[in-house]
Amino acid sequence: MSQIGRYLQINASAQSADYIENKKQFHLFSLLTEQRHPATMNLSQTVRKSTLEGLKMLLSVDNDICRKIEDLSKNPQVLYKASEAIVRAVRNRHRIYFYGCGSTGRLAKFMESTLWRPFWRKIKESPVWAKAENHLPHDIENYLTGEMTGADRALISSLEGFEDLQLIGRLQLLDRGVRKGDVVFCVTEGGETSSVIGTILTAFEQYGEPDENTAKQSAENLFFVYNNPDNLLLPFDRSRKVLENKGITKINLATGPQAITGSTRMQATTVETFVLGVVIEHAIGTLLKGFLDSSELAESGFDPELNLEKALMSFSKVKEAADKSAPSLATLTDAEAEAYRHGRYSTYFAVEALVTVFIDCTERSPTFRLHPLDTVDEKEKKSWIRIWTDAKDKKEAWKVLLGRDFRGLDQSFYKSEFETEIDDPYLKRTALNSLENAGNDQQLKYDLSFSEDNKLKYKPGKKDIGIIACLSDEIESLNDPDSGFSKFIQFFSDAQMAIIRVYEEGHSRKIQELSSNIIWIDVILPRFPDPLGLRKQIALKMLLNAHSTAIMAMLGRVIGNTMTSVNPSNLKLIGRATYLIMSHVNNIISGKKWIKEHGQSDLLTFEEANTVLFDAIDYISSIGSGQTAEVALSIIRILEALKSKDFVSWSKAHSILESAGLEQYLNANSFS
Structure with missing residues (x-):
């Protein structure tokens, strides 16, 4: 038993042991999106x-998006390819399927419910529809489906367990009737989300036995959009299967760490939403340009030039506003x-x-x-x-x-x-x-x-x-x-x-x-x-x-720029929570003030932090305190035990957290 295990009188639960031994592919703290952004440390x-x-x-971190978009505008070929795929799909009466999980799942819903459907409803009520309806499907507003892991109910809150299954991505793709020739955009902030990877791999399988010819066909229609550098994703088996697949076109939109560590709802999803929105905008404009003149295009809100690079570069002005x-x-x-x-x-x-x-x-x-x-x-x-x-x-x-x-x-x-x-x-x-x-x-x-x-x-x-x-x-x-x-x-x-x-x-x-x-x-x-x-x-x-x-x-639910109130509701977030516990504890106990007052303490390992986290999850569940953060509670209990070199109960740690809050507690024990 480890030092902290002896003090707290806990052993690794079966679930914790399983996570440490069998879920290493979900220990994602090496990814760029999981790092702390230097601009928001304090x-x-x-x-x-x-x-x-x-x-x-917080807003300054969106400058990273400006830099990424500027790079994209200099080399936009993959975005033109995506736009052309949408145009071809509509003309050939194929569908467009956006799929994501969590924030990117909501992005997929946004593509359908905020961009695609309202635009076509508006066009159908405008004078240009008389000209357009002879060239487009009568139900064109139904041609783009935005789906997320868990479907519409998951818009409210996550459905636990789904994200970690490639199976559900496969099943949802089949359930929604997506077939060979349809255009599929699978969007994942981290580039490792199991349900999203299951979706894109199933779409690829619809093209038959993989060979050079089928890979060329599928790559025209299948797009994987993500926000981490390839070299950091390749160690993860599921990501590598996509990144090394020549039958899937990759769109890498990595901008760097998020404003809040790991909070990919921010910059990662913003850049994905904007870039993919521009792709849809360009595709619709291209469709309409086939039968509308310049004045009619302008009347419909488009720049008749349909310059995708120029459309991308408008982001910087949006950010300024x-x-x-x-x-x-x-x-x-x-x-x-x-x-x-x-x-x-x-x-x-x-x-x-x-x-x-x-x-x-x-x-x-x-x-x-x-x-x-x-x-x-x-x-x-x-x-x-x-x-x-x-x-x-x-x-x-x-x-x-x-x-x-x-x-x-x-x-x-x-x-x-x-x-x-x-x-x-x-x-x-x-x-x-x-x-x-x-x-x-x-x-x-x-x-x-x-x-x-x-x-x-x-x-x-x-x-x-x-x-x-x-x-x-x-x-x-x-x-x-x-x-x-x-x-x-x-x-x-x-x-x-x-x-x-x-x-x-x-x-x-x-x-x-x-x-x-x-x-x-x-x-x-x-x-x-x-x-x-x-x-x-x-x-x-x-x-x-x-x-x-x-x-x-x-309100004390962020410490520095770390997500210390994160809900460890899936394998990725369990890893993030574990890493946060380990990092904050080791940051304190390696400081001069701690060493002077309490002596040297063994640095907390990832395994030890995970053992405490799962015990905290059980404790929170047993008392029905759904808003108490396991990360904060675990940090305090561990530090109190290391101080006293003796047992400290969850209830005592809970009392300290309720009275002082984590940030005040850490400041009181910091090394400055």
Whole structure:
């Protein structure tokens, strides 16, 4: 038994031993996306002194995206290839399938529900459709499917066990009817996500026995998009199978470490969303250029030149616009953080920006260990956040969000495969449990509507805050007393209110005097072609990501720039949590102050940290304290035991965490 094992009187559980011995392919702390970014090392300390400086620090990391996009614009051939694949698919009546997991799964939904479907709905209502309909499928809005591991229910929160299975990626591809000749984009921030790799490998298998000819065919249609350098991914067997496969076209969008260590919802997903959005934009423009003249293309929002490089380079201007809004955003960040400090709630309202708002809000849960959105049956409010849209009931709200009917997983298609194909007993049990919560019935459990029922149930208090996000033409609705926006403002008239407006230079933003208490955040973009609204959505995404991260750093859920409140809900996150425990403990015990006061201590090993982590998971589960972070709790218990050279209970460590918080505790024991 190790030193820390003796002090804490614990041995490695069977699951911990299995993770250490058999799950080495999920020990991912060598990846670039898992490293600490030098620009945000002191984020939590900075943001507590100055919210604005903390926001600027977070937003500065998006400069890495600018550099990556500049490099891409000099060598964009692979993006032209992707655009041509989409054009060819539509012309030949093949489908386009975007697939991801977690943040990239939400990206896939964004591609369908925010970019593709709304654009074609708008075109069908415009004069150019009379000309276009003779050249395009009548149901072209259905030609692009955005799917994520676990389907639509996973938009709310992760379905544990699914991410770690190549099997589910294969099954979802087959369930959605994807076939040879369809264009498949598999997107993974890390480049190692099992479910995403299972998807792309299954799509490749549809081309038959691999040889030079089939590889050439499949490479025209299959794209793997990721954010880590190849040399760091090659040691992982599943990644290597894709990277060395000549029948799959690779799009590497690595920008570097994330603003928060491992938080790939930020820069990794931002660059993927923007670049793939530009690819879709270029493909649609190319389709339309086949039968529309230059004036009709311009009327539809396109630059008639269809210069993909120029479209890429617009990102830097989008970032500049987001940066300029940081001072007003800081006021909102302070207000929302203060609401949570008082045990109050935020409610976000959006229509065109709903998917972007929804993604940021729901991703706060796994990143910062918050309760996911409350179900309609929840007896007490657990989630800090609600998200509403202009809809009269649950079903209509899902339709506003997705642009189509809810799409779950049918147990009859998946269950028998799970039971027979998953060898790992832990994964099998977890995945089967998650499958119970992935069906179409799940849409009835969540109500995103600004309905009379919700207004009665969630009447805001004085310290609650309502936040509107609106884009361009929606701004005028703020003046319309019959609009959902106006009614939402009225509903929060006795509470705090903020309005984020994203629009182009020269756009009319005249509104009637609403209230002197409203916090206004204006994001003003240059007037460049933006037919899908991609750039407005990206600006909003970057702002909301920085905003929500800053809030959580202010509330002690980020230490430095490390994700110490991470929920270890899958194999990758178990590895990240283990590494964070080991790193923070060793950082303290190797410091001069510690050595002077407590003597030399053996450095904590990855195996020891993992043993403690799994014991912490069991402890948290036993007391039902779902928001207590295992990482923070484990760090404190280990350090207290090393101090006293004696047993320290979980309850004592829990008491210290509750009273002091991890950052204050670490500062008191640091080496300075």
